[in-house]
Amino acid sequence: MEVTIIGCGYVGLVTGVCLASIGHTVRGVEKDPRKLKSLQEGHCPIFEPGLQELMNEAVSNGSITFTDDVKKATKDTEIVFLCVGTPPKPDGTVDMTYLETAGKEVCDALAEMNNDLLVTIVVKSTVPAGTNRKLHNFLKSQTKAHFAVVSNPEFLKEGTAVQDCLNPDRIVIGGESVEAFRMMRRLYDPLVKREENFMTMNWESAELTKYAANSMLAARISFMNELTILCEHYGADIEDIRKGIGSDSRIGPAFLRAGCGYGGSCFPKDVAAMEHISRAAGHESLFVSAIQTVNKNQKKRFVQKIVEKLGRPIQGATIAVWGLAFKADTDDIRESASIDVIQYLLDAGAIVRAHDYKALENMKQIFKDKVEWTTDPVKAAAGADAIALCTDWPQYTTQPFRKIAATMNTPIIFDGRNCLNRDVMRENGFQYYPMGRPPVEQTLRLRSRA
Numbered sequence: 001m002e003v004t005i006i007g008c009g010y011v012g013l014v015t016g017v018c019l020a021s022i023g024h025t026v027r028g029v030e031k032d033p034r035k036l037k038s039l040q041e042g043h044c045p046i047f048e049p050g051l052q053e054l055m056n057e058a059v060s061n062g063s064i065t066f067t068d069d070v071k072k073a074t075k076d077t078e079i080v081f082l083c084v085g086t087p088p089k090p091d092g093t094v095d096m097t098y099l100e101t102a103g104k105e106v107c108d109a110l111a112e113m114n115n116d117l118l119v120t121i122v123v124k125s126t127v128p129a130g131t132n133r134k135l136h137n138f139l140k141s142q143t144k145a146h147f148a149v150v151s152n153p154e155f156l157k158e159g160t161a162v163q164d165c166l167n168p169d170r171i172v173i174g175g176e177s178v179e180a181f182r183m184m185r186r187l188y189d190p191l192v193k194r195e196e197n198f199m200t201m202n203w204e205s206a207e208l209t210k211y212a213a214n215s216m217l218a219a220r221i222s223f224m225n226e227l228t229i230l231c232e233h234y235g236a237d238i239e240d241i242r243k244g245i246g247s248d249s250r251i252g253p254a255f256l257r258a259g260c261g262y263g264g265s266c267f268p269k270d271v272a273a274m275e276h277i278s279r280a281a282g283h284e285s286l287f288v289s290a291i292q293t294v295n296k297n298q299k300k301r302f303v304q305k306i307v308e309k310l311g312r313p314i315q316g317a318t319i320a321v322w323g324l325a326f327k328a329d330t331d332d333i334r335e336s337a338s339i340d341v342i343q344y345l346l347d348a349g350a351i352v353r354a355h356d357y358k359a360l361e362n363m364k365q366i367f368k369d370k371v372e373w374t375t376d377p378v379k380a381a382a383g384a385d386a387i388a389l390c391t392d393w394p395q396y397t398t399q400p401f402r403k404i405a406a407t408m409n410t411p412i413i414f415d416g417r418n419c420l421n422r423d424v425m426r427e428n429g430f431q432y433y434p435m436g437r438p439p440v441e442q443t444l445r446l447r448s449r450a
């Protein structure tokens, strides 16, 4: 089918490349000149495992092209995806500017085409309940073109986005047009493994499904994070509890990992939006508000632990921050826990030396010269008073810890992702403080402080 993607960011590019890989002809529209240039030169402007390779194939066989010209990209198209950002406004409500602009541009282009065939406009961006209906009514008032709006919320996870897109647990389509539902079913045919996983519903149900999914996942994380307080008080191990409850088939094992708080472009924004859409419905959601409070507090608690256990004043101490991306396998730092952690450390007078495998350049845009930057985790730790691990990059688990301990001022690790092995830490002379797990305070080779 002929498909147009408006907005080639994380969601749009992954969607476009995956649709091209299953045989569709895709035209991507991107407004950011830097991203567009990179795309037109065949380079993926974001880091996402497997995406560059899949994009290479699609570019070389001509099944995906990129432009900033909406009219050119929508000519003869059957399906137009809107994949633009819906960032939070300072008051937590959703900023709909990009979506409205993109919708209007598509609408203007369709109006000029005078086409009798149905064009399906697909809203992939995460939007509050009622938005698709409003967009549908707005576009109907703007054009005589034959089109239908459907909501198709995206459930991919950064870091495994290509796999998620090609192997979706379910495909949710919200709308009113049976013809548009049929077009979407045809579009996704190679990805529908079981018929019941292709779900059609009304716009509002599809919109709320997305917010409900993210709020529930964030709630699971906040619940586990709150449990770390009890674990640390009573001497329990959150990892044992995770296994203990995750093996219950009613609960399941996913999204039960405790840490120094969730981040990313979706959970914080979508949970905040859930709170606002509840308020707009006249309901103050204590539950959704608690998910966010626990998350905020967890980042503070992580830094408080550093301050308490450092064994010297935080003022003037050098802290190596390992991990800036909001999770492993991405360069995305949006709402990353490390941003708050670094800010709290700087506010307390610490010197911060930061390392990441993919997100260093993105984070430099925020902290500029307030932080020392390094591409080597070992160098980041040399002479430092502690390491604060904020991202679960697997590479951190295989560092030369003996060498690192020898070069640090005091070998202490605060593991905000519970990804290091406490025995390895102890054997290599580290004091080790995970989240909600027993710490290592007496080490085998602890060096005396200078």
Ligand SMILES: NC(=O)c1ccc[n+]([C@@H]2O[C@H](COP(=O)([O-])OP(=O)(O)OC[C@H]3O[C@@H](n4cnc5c(N)ncnc54)[C@H](O)[C@@H]3O)[C@@H](O)[C@H]2O)c1
Pocket (backbone or CB within 6 Å): 006, 007, 008, 009, 010, 011, 012, 029, 030, 031, 032, 035, 083, 084, 085, 086, 098, 101, 102, 105, 124, 125, 126, 127, 154, 155, 156, 157, 158, 265, 266
């Ligand atoms: N990132 C995720 O993991 C994820 C997962 C599920 C859902 N979502 C949702 O998907 C939507 C997009 O998120 P994202 O992370 O891909 O955002 P993004 O910021 O990475 O990408 C949006 C892109 O759209 C471009 N753009 C904006 N207006 C445009 C226009 N008029 N024409 C052409 N291009 C335009 C921007 O330049 C940008 O490249 C959001 O609503 C988000 O909540 C994101």
